[in-house]
Amino acid sequence: MLATTQNTTINMILLASTVSGSIPGNQLINSSKQRPSSRSCVVNSAVAMTNEVKRSCEFYDMHKELIPYAEAWSWQKDIVKKRKELIEREKDCSDTLIILQHHPVYTLGTRSSEAYLNFSMKNAPINVYRTERGGEVTYHGPGQLVIYPIINLRYHKMDLHWYLRALEEVVIRVLSSTFFIKASRIEGLTGVWVGDQKLAAIGIKVSQWIAYHGLALNVATDLTAFGQIVPCGIQDRQVGSIKGLLQEHVSPNQRGAENKYDIDDNQLIDITHKSLVQEFCKIFQVHLRHKPIPAGIAWERPEVLHSITEKGD
Known part of the structure; x- marks a missing residue:
């Protein structure tokens, strides 16, 4: 059965005035129907804490910025180190949430196999980093929102499976x-x-129940870079993006000769970012405290990189 979206749904995303599309397999939910909760019982245990005081969470919002991976990685480890020192003094009173985009980069987990790289490490097309996170190789780049929660699980739930499912739940709800x-x-x-x-x-x-690294959501990502790897070591499945799904299901006659139904990447990033923050706060029951970008963190706007790439420099 085909599921259709109402025009008002896509109006939030597309620059056009009205759109009506359909996706097979019920991948789009009919907006006239009740939205499914998509809640798993394991995540509900966290949401049930609504009567408790929300934990404070320092929020570094750089969703419009491109941050070099090495800098963000080093920054995370520095925060974790300081948090451990605060725990020893019983002064750990907040979590941290970082949202950003990265320059193009491949990252591998601590036990990732180089067999999933379709290139030689000595002749890599872009920077490659082996990190201490779990999982296999993946790609980060402009148009992808990366969320780095640095969370003391003692104040949430000391269960790694719960934490992974909770991060998944944030995206599912978005x-x-x-x-x-x-x-x-x-x-x-x-x-x-x-x-x-x-x-x-x-x-x-x-480490010592402090979780870091996190999740990456393809919003308006150029997916061609995934062709150089076997993403997450999974051979028989594809990588997709929010923009790609929306574009696939706007009919050709709606796009028109002028391509007026193209999705604006910046608008899509902003809408997704806002929803991610809201759902993260609901799932983890935290109160955000906005913080400025720390001095010394190098960044630039995604459109700057796009301009440089077009010039071929």
Whole structure:
């Protein structure tokens, strides 16, 4: 059965005035119907804390910025080190949330196999980093929102499986509530899927119950870079993006000769970012405290990189 979206749903995303499309396999949820909760029983235990005082969370919002991976990685480890010192003094009173985009980069988990790289490490097309997170190789780049929660699980739930499912739940709710896209989990795999397309990859590291690294959601990502790797070591499935799903299901006659139904990447990033923050706060029951970008963190706007790439420099 085909599921259709109402015009008002896509108006949030597209520059055109009205759009009506359909996606097979019920991947888009009819906005006239009740939205599914997509809640798993394991995540409900966290949401049930609504009567408790919300934990403070320092929020570094750089969703419009491109941050070099090495800098963000070093920054995370520095925060974790300081948090451990605060725990020893019994003064750990907040979590941290970082949202950003990265320059193009491949990252591998601590036990990732180089067999999943379709190139030689000595002749890599872009920077490659082996990190201490779990999981196999993945790609980060412009148009992809990366979330790095640095969370003391002692104040949430000391269960790594719960934490992974909770991160997945954030994305599942974003796709459902904002885009009416029905996403799901796949038994035995980590991440968020729409059909056989993986939209969000998750890889974490936990040290003394402090979790860091996090998740990456393909919003308006150029997916061609995934062709140089076997993403997450999964051979028989694809990688997808929110933009790709929306574009696939706008009919050719609606696009028109002027391509007026193209999706604006910046608008899509902003809408997704807002929803991610809201759902993260609901799932983890935190109160955000906005913080400025720390001095010394190098960044630039995604459109600057796009301009340089077009020039071929």
